[in-house]
Amino acid sequence: MSSALLPYIDFLRPSIPLGQQQLPPIPQTQGDIAACFALAIALGFWYCKPWDLPDPYRHVYFEKPQLKNGGGHGRAAETRNIAKKLEETNKDLVIFWGSQSGTAEEFANRLARECYSRFGLNSMSADLSDYDAESLSDIPESKITLFLLSTYGEGDPSDNAASFYRYLQHKPSHSLANMQYAAFGLGNSSYQYYNRVVDVVATAIDAMGARALMPVTKADDVDGNTEEQFLAWKESILRLLQNKLDLAEREPIYEPKLQVKEDESLDVIDLHSGEPVSRDDNKTSSAVVSAPVSDARELFQNSSRNCVHLDVDLSAHPTISYKTGDHIAVWPENPAEEVDILLGQLGLHDRRNIPIGIKSLDPTMKIPVPTPTSTEFLFKHYLEISAAVSTDTLASLLQFAPSPSVRSFLGQYVKNRQAYIQLAEENHLTLGRLLRMAAIKGGLPEDGAWANIPLSFVVEVLGALRPRLYSISSSSMLAPRKPAITALVVEKPLLSRPAEFIPGLASTHLHKVSLSSRSEPSSSLHVAIRKSKFRPPITTKDIIMIGAGTGIAPFRAFLLERARLHAMSRPVGRTILFFGCRDPQEDYIYKEELEQAVANLPGAEIVTAFSRTQYPGKVGRGYVQDAVAARGEELSMMIAQQEARVYVCGRAAMSREVAAVLKDALKANVDLGIENHTEWWTSWRRMGGFSEDVWG
Numbered sequence: 262m263s264s265a266l267l268p269y270i271d272f273l274r275p276s277i278p279l280g281q282q283q284l285p286p287i288p289q290t291q292g293d294i295a296a297c298f299a300l301a302i303a304l305g306f307w308y309c310k311p312w313d314l315p316d317p318y319r320h321v322y323f324e325k326p327q328l329k330n331g332g333g334h335g336r337a338a339e340t341r342n343i344a345k346k347l348e349e350t351n352k353d354l355v356i357f358w359g360s361q362s363g364t365a366e367e368f369a370n371r372l373a374r375e376c377y378s379r380f381g382l383n384s385m386s387a388d389l390s391d392y393d394a395e396s397l398s399d400i401p402e403s404k405i406t407l408f409l410l411s412t413y414g415e416g417d418p419s420d421n422a423a424s425f426y427r428y429l430q431h432k433p434s435h436s437l438a439n440m441q442y443a444a445f446g447l448g449n450s451s452y453q454y455y456n457r458v459v460d461v462v463a464t465a466i467d468a469m470g471a472r473a474l475m476p477v478t479k480a481d482d483v484d485g486n487t488e489e490q491f492l493a494w495k496e497s498i499l500r501l502l503q504n505k506l507d508l509a510e511r512e513p514i515y516e517p518k519l520q521v522k523e524d525e526s527l528d529v530i531d532l533h534s535g536e537p538v539s540r541d542d543n544k545t546s547s548a549v550v551s552a553p554v555s556d557a558r559e560l561f562q563n564s565s566r567n568c569v570h571l572d573v574d575l576s577a578h579p580t581i582s583y584k585t586g587d588h589i590a591v592w593p594e595n596p597a598e599e600v601d602i603l604l605g606q607l608g609l610h611d612r613r614n615i616p617i618g619i620k621s622l623d624p625t626m627k628i629p630v631p632t633p634t635s636t637e638f639l640f641k642h643y644l645e646i647s648a649a650v651s652t653d654t655l656a657s658l659l660q661f662a663p664s665p666s667v668r669s670f671l672g673q674y675v676k677n678r679q680a681y682i683q684l685a686e687e688n689h690l691t692l693g694r695l696l697r698m699a700a701i702k703g704g705l706p707e708d709g710a711w712a713n714i715p716l717s718f719v720v721e722v723l724g725a726l727r728p729r730l731y732s733i734s735s736s737s738m739l740a741p742r743k744p745a746i747t748a749l750v751v752e753k754p755l756l757s758r759p760a761e762f763i764p765g766l767a768s769t770h771l772h773k774v775s776l777s778s779r780s781e782p783s784s785s786l787h788v789a790i791r792k793s794k795f796r797p798p799i800t801t802k803d804i805i806m807i808g809a810g811t812g813i814a815p816f817r818a819f820l821l822e823r824a825r826l827h828a829m830s831r832p833v834g835r836t837i838l839f840f841g842c843r844d845p846q847e848d849y850i851y852k853e854e855l856e857q858a859v860a861n862l863p864g865a866e867i868v869t870a871f872s873r874t875q876y877p878g879k880v881g882r883g884y885v886q887d888a889v890a891a892r893g894e895e896l897s898m899m900i901a902q903q904e905a906r907v908y909v910c911g912r913a914a915m916s917r918e919v920a921a922v923l924k925d926a927l928k929a930n931v932d933l934g935i936e937n938h939t940e941w942w943t944s945w946r947r948m949g950g951f952s953e954d955v956w957g
């Protein structure tokens with residue numbers, strides 16, 4: 262700054278008490294006036310700090326020209342009034358879905374497609390968050406409404422159904438007397454609140470006057486039978502609609518709802534090449550960002566299995582933060598082999614890098630992936646190509662069969678579902694692998710046999726690649742910018758060839774990134790932070806943490822955080838961690854740092870349970886629930902007298918067994934002052950006494 266301006270800055274300093282201040286000299290010469298003017302501009306510039314403000318045109322530097330007019334990731338719902346939408350698009354059936362990990366959404370899309378292809382019934386699949394809940398009252402009596410709703414968290418709705426659910430819980434005064442509906446719930450009976458969402462929704466809409474066309478049907482994923490139960494429900498719904506609306510069944514025909522077109526005028530730089538677009542515009546998820554992996558290491562020792570720890574560095578994204586107990590969503594990549602097989606079958610090997618643009622041909626159809634892109638990027642980053650192929654998709658492939666022998670090969674499995682399930686399980690049949698097997702069985706060349714399948718069909722039937730959620734294993738107090746992931750690398754042996762393994766999609770991707778990040782510092786992941794209710798209690802409370810395998814993840818964070826707080830002379834309650842794994846020499850992950858934290862934290866303890874090895878001085882061979890049972894009396898006292906909080910993380914079945922063991926212990930050891938222990942347990946749980954972070 263020029264020294265000529267210093268006197269003028271000086272007089273602005275209110276160093277002299279008010280009232281005793283001398284008035285600043287009035288500028289008299291033209292030079293003084295010019296200097297004041299320059300000073301005002303300089304000060305304005307200094308105070309506004311424009312170099313700190315975001316450039317309002319920054320987005321333009323990154324804008325893809327073809328997206329300027331709203332192209333890209335399709336948003337089809339211009340109106341939020343569902344009745345209006347049905348009328349404008351001439352649809353007779355709306356299938357609302359509330360889905361967290363994509364199953365209900367996929368089912369809704371399949372059902373809408375089948376209603377049209379088999380019966381010519383104009384149908385739409387609708388994301389519940391795209392429409393105003395009040396507008397359901399305007400749906401005319403002639404239309405039919407279906408709900409496919411999953412239950413998540415602890416009996417909670419999926420993110421996209423949350424606001425509809427809240428609306429219903431406020432007992433709205435709107436009438437649904439015109440609504441004729443059927444509902445299908447997706448849940449898992451390992452969870453305490455089994456299929457609660459569909460029950461709550463059906464009860465609420467019945468109370469508003471809606472008429473159920475058939476009883477609510479619930480799928481139980483506990484034995485992996487959701488698909489079977491959906492197929493049975495779908496057939497009964499289709500028969501019901503056929504009778505009610507007097508529909509004639511026809512040979513299925515594919516009518517594209519999307520247009521996928523090559524566009525060589527686009528430059529590679531214009532293409533979406535892997536960055537996901539979050540579809541969850543909600544308050545529970547942050548934006549999706551690409552974040553480097555700052556540290557990665559293998560956690561298992563002496564094992565043929567792998568378990569990786571990765572620290573994700575969010576330093577470049579100051580607006581994204583996490584709290585201890587949150588989840589991190591990770592977008593995986595499909596393996597190159599799977600991409601190649603599918604490209605080969607569709608005869609697209611040579612055209613894999615040509616830009617493609619995707620457009621919606623039906624105003625109710627959202628484009629499920631970012632556009633423009635290329636076929637290779639589409640298969641690698643955006644479509645669920647590594648998943649098993651449903652029987653509905655199998656049946657719809659028949660119309661594209663390249664020869665009668667291929668058609669008859671696939672046709673036998675369409676007729677015999679059990680045989681197809683066995684074939685798919687034995688061979689890990691993804692779409693590419695199924696097409697390749699059918700081509701080989703039909704005596705066709707391995708590559709390009711299915712070149713007549715339109716790419717729009719592939720995009721419509723496969724659906725978008727979904728992120729996978731992990732419980733964050735770091736503490737936001739100790740590593741505020743570096744959420745950590747702890748992932749077991751999953752490999753399932755192939756039934757037909759047990760020496761071959763089916764790799765878990767996300768965990769294999771994490772393993773790959775973890776290996777490459779050890780040699781290339783630029784390795785990164787696409788991630789988003791997802792808020793969770795699994796929060797540690799206030800530190801003065803006693804805590805009982807129970808985790809098995811990678812279920813230790815959030816407890817590593819809780820324990821290290823409590824140890825640090827103690828080191829800062831904060832009062833910390835008693836801390837017990839129950840941890841179960843196979844063998845202390847193999848998969849006792851984070852052993853040293855956990856033991857060190859416990860050594861530095863008075864009243865803290867780790868109780869281990871090893872399912873495959875005796876461990877001298879410990880509980881002995883057993884599961885974590887056995888270790889909890891062995892300490893049942895003491896834990897009951899902690900719960901009843903010290904109001905200790907219990908936290909469980911791991912598989913839902915393990916959590917259910919832990920809950921049963923604790924209930925028994927409480928019953929045997931404590932007079933709860935209430936006859937009905939189940940009632941006590943439910944209200945204790947509701948008040949945060951028992952929290953779960955569990956999966957499948």
Ligand SMILES: Cc1cc2nc3c(=O)[nH]c(=O)nc-3n(C[C@H](O)[C@H](O)[C@H](O)COP(=O)(O)O)c2cc1C
Pocket residue numbers: 359360361362363364365366411412413414415416417419447448449450452453454455456457482487955956957
């Ligand atoms: C983290 C997690 C929490 C879950 N919570 C419940 C629950 O509280 N009650 C229930 O019945 N099912 C629960 N489930 C099971 C899901 O509802 C079931 O897997 C369903 O098929 C998922 O459907 P979606 O993919 O459409 O979301 C949960 C599943 C996961 C992974």
